[in-house]
Amino acid sequence: MPRPTNGFSPKILRKSLSNLMIFFVVPAFNEEQNIGRLVDRTDAYCRSRALEYRLIIADDGSRDKTAEIVREKSKQLPVTLITYQPNRGVQEAFARGFVAALESAKETDVIVTMEADGTADWDILTVFLERIKQGFDVVVASYYAKGGSVEGTVWYRKVLSRGGNLFTRIFLPIPGIHTYSSFYRAYRPSTLRAILEHYGDFYKEVGFSCVVELLYRLHKMGFKLGEVPMVLQGAARVGKSKMRVFQTINGYLRIASRCAFTRR
Ligand SMILES: Nc1nc2c(ncn2[C@@H]2O[C@H](COP(=O)(O)OP(=O)(O)OP(=O)(O)O)[C@@H](O)[C@H]2O)c(=O)[nH]1
Ligand SMILES: [Mg+2]
Numbered sequence: 001m002p003r004p005t006n007g008f009s010p011k012i013l014r015k016s017l018s019n020l021m022i023f024f025v026v027p028a029f030n031e032e033q034n035i036g037r038l039v040d041r042t043d044a045y046c047r048s049r050a051l052e053y054r055l056i057i058a059d060d061g062s063r064d065k066t067a068e069i070v071r072e073k074s075k076q077l078p079v080t081l082i083t084y085q086p087n088r089g090v091q092e093a094f095a096r097g098f099v100a101a102l103e104s105a106k107e108t109d110v111i112v113t114m115e116a117d118g119t120a121d122w123d124i125l126t127v128f129l130e131r132i133k134q135g136f137d138v139v140v141a142s143y144y145a146k147g148g149s150v151e152g153t154v155w156y157r158k159v160l161s162r163g164g165n166l167f168t169r170i171f172l173p174i175p176g177i178h179t180y181s182s183f184y185r186a187y188r189p190s191t192l193r194a195i196l197e198h199y200g201d202f203y204k205e206v207g208f209s210c211v212v213e214l215l216y217r218l219h220k221m222g223f224k225l226g227e228v229p230m231v232l233q234g235a236a237r238v239g240k241s242k243m244r245v246f247q248t249i250n251g252y253l254r255i256a257s258r259c260a261f262t263r264r
Contacts, residue, residue, distance in 0.1 A: 057070045059082065091207060111186070
């Protein structure tokens, strides 16, 4: 049974969200065990709520059947495959996905990023869209906000994630934001266009820390950022995590020294 969407009735939601298009941008690396499920889930969710969408999957040098599966799905569904070799990291996949989405997105549309592994809570998607309609420019799924949590993940990943998050909250404070590393977010297209125009790129970072840098840039540019509590279901993923721990820690340190101390 679908869970209630934080107080918004499905009927009201359908009416208020009927004229926008969602551009999903999903980075994927060796996700053959999860990607088909993600495509089907996206389609079922959007279809049941009469949401128009395009799902852009950026396959970043996978050595498994990720691209093949997505290509097959794109024959039937509004799915775009971006694929290249070799693997360059999640920053490249996000950047290519953003550029593809921005080529078609109108200002009233919404760009939603999420992981390919199915760990996101679908029921908060409509809350994201409502927040954007209410005037937020960017909304992030937050497992460290009150009401959020991380479930089904090994203890050392939880410690690392919480430690990294605490670090960013101390050195890169953003009022009202408790989670910096979440991939699951909704952006008004104008925010990403503004970042590109102002900085010339979305971020400098390579790897998972790029999303932290992007969020901090958006904050510094004065955009209104909000969050929605989420329970991250770690057990929903099949296969191993692709997060490179040391690269990510290094990235956080670099961002802190570049952004917090030099205020750039
Ligand atoms: N394009 C691209 N995507 C990547 C790369 N590494 C990871 N990803 C994707 O980024 C998302 C997050 O990676 P995960 O492996 O789930 O990392 P995680 O969420 O920290 O780990 P779990 O908690 O185990 O899920 C997934 O959709 C991956 O497929 C990469 O090098 N390139
Ligand atoms: Mg994951």
